[in-house]
Amino acid sequence: MTAESIPKATAKRLPIYYRYLNILHDTGKERISSTELADAVQVDSATIRRDFSYFGALGKRGYGYDVDSLLSFFKQILNQEHLTNVGLVGVGNLGHALLNFNFHKDGNVRISAAFDSKDDIVNTIQDGVPVYPVSDLADQLQEQQIQVIILTVPSDYAQGVADQAVAGGVRGILNFTPIRISVPDQVLxxxxxLTNELQTLIYFIENFSK
Ligand SMILES: NC(=O)c1ccc[n+]([C@@H]2O[C@H](COP(=O)([O-])OP(=O)(O)OC[C@H]3O[C@@H](n4cnc5c(N)ncnc54)[C@H](O)[C@@H]3O)[C@@H](O)[C@H]2O)c1
Structure with missing residues (x-):
């Protein structure tokens, strides 16, 4: 089974399972039933069993799932053993917060280079990450083989920076700016x-909460 042949909805739940299994592993738990897992991750147990069935018969009746073998399987699927370096462009309020967070809990992604246009921040190290002049963006992405960037520049600069990143061979952009940037088809x-996310949450609370 390859990552491509798993249904999208199942693939989206993988990181949730993965995170929880890591917690179980750290506490020394060796097996878990789909019902226990369902309670913990708030996904119903039938869905969990179906999701897991895509990975082959990993669960045993009356025994549940073996935490270690599930973990190593998910690791492989999620490519967790492979460290992905990410660039961040725009080290302002939001950029700083993301640099400070730097995805340390997940282990397989980290921001390894930041870019800005302000003289007082360029060529410094912020939260352990070097900040390069944005004029070097395309070169540095290529040199450091960074294929994903986080875009946290003011909206007026978003398209220009995206164009530079595309020139540097970027394959994915996590866009925090309100601008809908245009990129070639092969770039995701x-x-x-966050406003949208909050409004969606409030809508669900008001309309669907018990
Ligand atoms: N998606 C969200 O929920 C959300 C939330 C907050 C902010 N934002 C957006 O994130 C962006 C950043 O917000 P902020 O509050 O951190 O702004 P900010 O002004 O504090 O930071 C912007 C940074 O980008 C730098 N910059 C400007 N032009 C640049 C360029 N061409 N190349 C590289 N760096 C450049 C600035 O020097 C500054 O450090 C804005 O577009 C804002 O609308 C989105």
């Missing part, structure tokens, strides 16, 4: 809008 853009 994931837009993040």
């Amino acid at each position: 853009v994931q837009n993040v809008d």
